[in-house]
Amino acid sequence: xxxxxxxxxxxxxxxxxxxxxxxxxxxxxxxxxGPLTTEEAQGLRRVLRGVPIVVLITLRNPxxxxxxxxxxxxxxxxxxxxxxxxxxxxQASANPKLLWDGAxxxxxxALVYAHTVRDAIDRAK
Numbered sequence: 743x744x745x746x747x748x749x750x751x752x753x754x755x756x757x758x759x760x761x762x763x764x765x766x767x768x769x770x771x772x773x774x775x776g777p778l779t780t781e782e783a784q785g786l787r788r789v790l791r792g793v794p795i796v797v798l799i800t801l802r803n804p805x806x807x808x809x810x811x812x813x814x815x816x817x818x819x820x821x822x823x824x825x826x827x828x829x830x831x832x833q834a835s836a837n838p839k840l841l842w843d844g845a846x847x848x849x850x851x852a853l854v855y856a857h858t859v860r861d862a863i864d865r866a867k
Contacts, residue, residue, distance in 0.1 A: 748772050748782040755789045764793055769829070769859055771799040773812025783815045787823055795866045796825050797859060800832035803845040829862035831855060
């Protein structure tokens with residue numbers, strides 16, 4: 743869904759947990775449409791407790807002031823949560839030719855994004 747806020751993502755994951763629908767590998771991109779707060783980061787960690795592999799995707803959206811704050815929270819989660827592996831989209835998308843508007847991937851960027859996530863999953867296994 744377009745424009746989902748961090749609290750929406752955490753709530754969506756809670757619904758998956760309630761319905762026993764969390765997979766052993768969960769990929770999350772959070773904090774791009776609004777800042778990821780400490781409370782939301784803690785909520786994310788609680789709701790994904792017990793998931794063997796959690797892939798957190800770093801962010802690129804140069805026009806948004808909160809992206810660096812969200813990336814800092816994501817980096818902190820990766821350092822303090824053993825089940826987390828980073829998919830470094832921030833680094834992988836450094837080439838502006840991969841983005842149609844500076845933030846969202848074009849067709850070539852979508853392939854790089856998918857490979858970035860796949861590589862993170864492979865590193866975690």
